[in-house]
Amino acid sequence: MKIYPLAILLISSTLVLSCSEQELASRVETAPASAESADSSPTAEIEAILHEHIAILASDQFEGRAPATPGEEKTIAYLQQQFEALGIGPGNGDSYFQSVAVTELTTASDAILQIQGSDYDASFSYGNQMMVGTQQQIPYVTVQGSDVVFVGYGIVAPERNWNDYANIDVTDKTVIILVNDPGYATQDPELFNGNAMTYYGRWTYKYEEAARQGAAAALIVHETGSAGYPWEVVSSSWSGPQIGLQAANLNADKNEIEGWLTLDSAEALFDGAGLDYQELKAAAAQPGFTAVYLADFKASVSIENSVRSSESQNVIAVIPGAERPQETIIYTGHWDHLGVNVELEGDNIYNGAVDNATGTAALLAMAHLHSQQTPPERSIVFLAVTAEESGLLGSLWYSEHPIYPLATTVANINIDAMNVNGIMRDVVVVGYDSNELQNYLQAAATKQDRYLRAEPNPERGYYYRSDHFNFAKAGVPALYAESGEDSVEFGMEWGAERAQDYTDNRYHAPSDEYDPNWDLSGAATDILMFFDVVTTLSGESTFPNWFEGNEFKAIRDASRAGL
Ligand SMILES: [Zn+2]
Incomplete structure (x- = not known):
């Protein structure tokens, strides 16, 4: 033609x-x-x-x-x-079809994230203050009394000599992570890929790394600019049935809880711990940042899932x-x-x-x-x-x-x-x-x-x-x-x-x-x-x-x- x-x-x-x-x-x-x-x-x-x-x-x-x-x-x-x-x-x-084995998890929408410290007690509700879910393909997951740690961008990039988990063991802890990467934050072309997001900036990477580090829960702070879309995109895509490829180990190696905090929720939480979110965010974009505990805060959250195994199809045709x-x-x-x-x-x-x-x-x-x-x-x-x-x-x-x-x-x-x-x-x-x-x-x-x-x-x-x-x-x-x-x-x-x-x-x-x-x-x-x-x-x-x-x-x- x-x-x-x-x-x-x-x-x-x-x-x-x-x-x-x-x-x-x-x-x-x-x-x-x-x-x-x-x-x-x-x-x-x-x-x-x-x-x-x-x-x-x-x-x-x-x-x-x-x-x-x-x-x-x-x-x-x-x-x-x-x-x-x-x-x-x-x-x-x-x-014309290729079967894709999937597991569908639907998280009940009444989950509450509770954060308690010696002088602090706050709960964050599902939908407008935070979103939580899990990749673990089981009916119930819970995190109770888990230490809360801010790990900056949550990146381990040996080739860039960058490790946000360098001086901390986050096993069974709740990590709070910034979205995107230090290059975007500073607009410094020498840092990561400058304004262009690297895979280290992508939210999927944040959870993968937090799971490798053994964290129980990983919560990303949503900001419209650095995420690339408004909060409504997070709340709508994370609610309702979530599909994953069927995993033989039921994804036992993933974090129990994955989720997001709104910027307002994160600022309130840091404030409650006597920390300045914006200040820490700026520090996290500099080489040598070390993770920070949010006071003596403990996070608790439980979610119930309905789990359904099913199949979906790729459609394929050939000339x-x-x-x-x-x-x-x-x-x-x-x-x-x-x-x-x-x-x-x-x-x-x-x-x-x-x-x-x-x-x-x-x-x-x-x-x-x-x-x-x-x-x-x-x-x-x-x-x-x-x-x-x-x-x-x-x-x-x-x-x-x-x-x-x-x-x-x-x-x-x-x-x-x-x-x-x-x-x-x-x-x-x-x-x-x-x-x-x-x-x-x-x-x-x-x-x-x-x-x-x-x-x-x-x-x-x-x-x-x-x-x-x-x-x-x-x-x-x-x-x-x-x-x-x-x-x-x-x-x-x-x-x-x-x-x-x-x-x-x-x-x-x-x-x-x-x-x-x-x-x-x-x-x-x-x-x-x-x-x-x-x-x-x-x-x-x-x-x-x-x-x-x-x-x-x-x-x-x-x-x-x-x-
Ligand atoms: Zn699309």
Whole structure:
């Protein structure tokens, strides 16, 4: 298929925008399944395909697409049916599914965190003052009378000569940890990666390290800037059923309690201990920080869980390569979202229209485009993964149980939350300059008269927040890029405003709903760009690699050397 230059894309977008909103909506509603519209430009066709799939996947009927619920049944059946309709075969032998064994824990929402000292007694309530949960796959966990220690950023990074646990044994204690890393806190480019978040700044790392240190409870202090999202995102994603991969040891090696404190709660707690939170936070960003006990405080908290073992499914389809079928290029997009929160008044369905009905619809649009090509030399795999919202679990499972060997997996192209605001000139690469796939992306973007740039908010740790990360950790070169904010029609400021509006008002909220008036010309443009990248790769015999100095290059080199 020909890749159309931006001039044509722009014309088509102008045409679409010149329609009245009703006309646009009715055009979308009446678009037939084949999505051939009167306007035969390539973005119009892709836009109609996207509108159709997003409207369905994000409808209330799909119940927010939570893994292991009726919403999953509907979603995966829909995906299978769509791949079949395109004539694209199953990707796992004769099945379109890969079973992912999961355990679902639902923590009772009445937990209380009690902190007592000789002159102090306070309790913090679940939801608006703190959130707690556990990864231990058992019905009841409790921490009683555990010493409370502030461990700064909670980082052990030998290569950076940094150890927040150097002079303290936190076995069975409750640790309080700052989110993000000292580089972000100081904005010193010499410290960690400066403003850009390292994996040490990611909350998942904080719990992993606290568990290695033997802590009973690990509580992270939430701050909107350094976490990258408001408290409501923590409270909504941590309430309701939590999914983990089934663990043979029931995760006995994890902390009994993992959780978050609001900034207000943390400040009050430190104040009660005669400590200044802000002062200690500043000290924690300096080398040589040592952990501090919060007076003689003891923490107690118990939680009851309902535990349910179940299965969820990755959905997988493949167009086999005609020349080198063992070499694969894998598109990923997570089909899951947060489901329904019955505790919530009013609209309690997390429809996840942008996140990630758009990306799931994009997989189907990609499949549509590739199904019209002559068969590629290499195989093209479409992998809609489950349980991304629960910690990238579907892609983790796939990377641990790959259906196509990782050593001959050429590339992963990940799509998570597409642009609904029209065409953007800039293409943001999350994890800029990490591997040679960026060169392919550069070529494709240039044809569209667009430019690449690094993510504007690397401190938010987006690199660790979607499914490509599990491919990267396994050495497979991964590309995670998306429309930026430089709107062709309305400029940069407007685009940034729209993006911020989404983060503030819809991200991981029931209001992330489908809107038939969305301008999907930008999403369609991105899809054509990725399609160009994959079309090029699928006709080559080269294996792009990570750039020199990248932390994943050694893993890839070892995996390729084993062939
Ligand atoms: Zn997502």
